[in-house]
Amino acid sequence: MSLQEIKIFLKQKLSSKIDAVELSSLIGMLIEAVTGWNRMRQIVNVNTELTKEQQKQIEQYAEQLLVGKPIQYILAKAWFMGNEFMVNEHVLIPRPETEELVEWIISYASIMNKPLSILDLGTGSGCIPIALKLALPNCTLTGLDISKDALAVAQMNAKNLNVSIDWMEEDILNTAALDTSYDIMVSNPPYIPIREKKDMQEQVLNFEPLIALFVSNEDPLIYYRAIAKIGKQNLSKNGQLFFEIHYDQGKAILALLDELNYHAELRQDSFGKNRMIRASLK
Ligand SMILES: C[S@@+](CC[C@H](N)C(=O)[O-])C[C@H]1O[C@@H](n2cnc3c(N)ncnc32)[C@H](O)[C@@H]1O
CATH class of the missing domain: 3.40.50.150 (Vaccinia Virus protein VP39)
Incomplete structure (x- = not known):
């Protein structure tokens, strides 16, 4: 699947559970965590194919979002006063x-x-x-x-x-x-x-x-x-x-x-x- 296709897959899977604005930001965070691409590079790479491992990881994250797990626990990190903290x-x-x-x-x-x-x-x-x-x-x-x-x-x-x-x-x-x-x-x-x-x-x-x-x-x-x-x-x-x-x-x-x-x-x-x-x- 290309990055574009992954985004469509995530929207279809999660839009009944999460509102559109929040979902768009969560999808960006998940993709960045898996590919290392920031939002700018995600735009440039919109037609790039993701590896099988990357797709599998994103699907696993999507399952966790679907059951309501906060993104901070999924990615094991949260921001506080401009610094990244590990959370579990x-x-x-x-x-x-x-x-x-x-x-x-x-x-x-x-x-x-x-x-x-x-x-x-x-x-x-x-x-x-x-x-x-x-x-x-x-x-x-x-x-x-x-x-x-x-x-x-x-x-x-x-x-x-x-x-x-x-x-x-x-x-x-x-x-x-x-x-x-x-x-x-x-x-x-x-x-x-x-x-x-x-x-x-x-x-x-x-x-x-x-x-x-x-x-x-x-x-x-x-x-x-x-x-x-x-x-x-x-x-x-x-x-x-x-x-x-x-x-x-x-x-x-x-x-x-x-x-x-x-x-x-x-x-x-x-x-x-x-x-x-x-x-x-x-
Ligand atoms: C609301 S959290 C605050 C965590 C952190 N300070 C923050 O602001 O994000 C309360 C913390 O108090 C700790 N706690 C609960 N009961 C406690 C007790 N009897 N003695 C010491 N710490 C306790 C919990 O483990 C938890 O980490």
Whole structure:
């Protein structure tokens, strides 16, 4: 089959499942992954015959898209703050909202203008500490997660992107205090109440690690409370907490932080939704 014929085959196979604009972009990504041709070269090579192996690989990818597997897991990579991160079923696909949180920390750290020690709790792919280290090379970064498998991915990403980060296997919910103090503690913890599961896309539910997503309906702020308590022990003087939050939980988290003796500031993401909090002890 020529490249043109492959594109027609993919459109026919997937158009009932994926909308036209997204499909066109996904097809371009799959073809680039298999042939190494960027979009420009795909236009030039439109009549070029693909090898049998290339056709077979594209057919396998199409089958995975058909069952809803996110392209990032199919190609085992995702982009975050302009860098390529390896992802697999053990880690959440990094989200654009989280980039906005990282940008906030970078501007805060730049104003501080001194080397800071920063801990990311629930690090997953390691996207937060790695992006911070790339932007703030003088800072010391640590990533913590309960999942060994996630930490293995994070370590691989740090190696691929050539940064040095400390990694810690710990349970946020069973840690009263850590050994070191930090100038910044950041977290994008699990925050989706389990009752919202029924409204979520199958793509997320069937492929992303559930441990990264959900909290109980009864105590949805459990991670924020635990981290704010650790902060009381482990934030250095003028230390800051930075959180990503569920858009619906802003006021509740502000109240929780106030109760725990923190000043807090709520920020919206670029869609105007409450999405981030910065807090420091009163
Ligand atoms: C929403 S994901 C965030 C991943 C990454 N920081 C990001 O922003 O893409 C939450 C992470 O918290 C980790 N996690 C869940 N429960 C935990 C616990 N009790 N202690 C430590 N980490 C936990 C999960 O393994 C997952 O990697």
